[in-house]
Amino acid sequence: MAESTIWWLLAGGAIVAELLTGTFYLLMLALGFAAAALAAYAGSSMVVQTLIASAVGGGAVVLWNRIRSKRPRSLPASANPDVNLDIGETVQVEAWRPDGTAQVNYRGANWTVLHRPGNPPSPGPHRVVEVTGNRLLVEKL
Numbered sequence: 001m002a003e004s005t006i007w008w009l010l011a012g013g014a015i016v017a018e019l020l021t022g023t024f025y026l027l028m029l030a031l032g033f034a035a036a037a038l039a040a041y042a043g044s045s046m047v048v049q050t051l052i053a054s055a056v057g058g059g060a061v062v063l064w065n066r067i068r069s070k071r072p073r074s075l076p077a078s079a080n081p082d083v084n085l086d087i088g089e090t091v092q093v094e095a096w097r098p099d100g101t102a103q104v105n106y107r108g109a110n111w112t113v114l115h116r117p118g119n120p121p122s123p124g125p126h127r128v129v130e131v132t133g134n135r136l137l138v139e140k141l
Contacts (some may be wrong), residue, residue, distance in 0.1 A: 003046065007037035025061050026054040032057020060114070091138060096121035105135070113138050134138045 011033035018026035036053035044052070074080060081087040085102060091104045093113060100115050100121060115121045116139040126138035 002040070003049065004040035007033050007049065009041055011037065014015050023070045025064065028060035028064055029057040031060050071130070084131050086128050086131050090127060090141065091136065093123055093126050093138070095123055104136070112138050115139070121128055
């Protein structure tokens with residue numbers, strides 16, 4: 001069996017493992033195995049092929065990790081408007097209870113709302129900023 005075939009099989013195995021586990025970093029390692037296979041086609045020695053696989057695969061992992069760490073993290077599903085369509089909607093709060101909750105009629109049902117910490121509760125229009133179970137976290141408009 002040719003050396004390049006072994007590298008291609010390793011690359012294919014890494015891709016299959018990535019598909020089964022969802023670990024994106026395995027694709028970076030597969031990239032290193034593919035680079036080693038190309039080096040084998042070029043007639044490099046096994047030591048050079050291994051160094052190329054390590055450098056390309058490891059470098060791709062480090063590069064991807066740096067790129068991911070610089071991107072802002074997405075909001076949790078309870079506060080992400082892309083996931084929950086209630087985020088950003090307006091509700092009318094008539095009166096607040098002493099415990100900091102209120103009842104509003106929203107989408108044809110009664111909901112318990114909480115005001116966002118740091119904002120004193122006051123009646124009027126509020127915007128939904130988070131949905132936790134059957135409670136809406138709102139802030140004053």
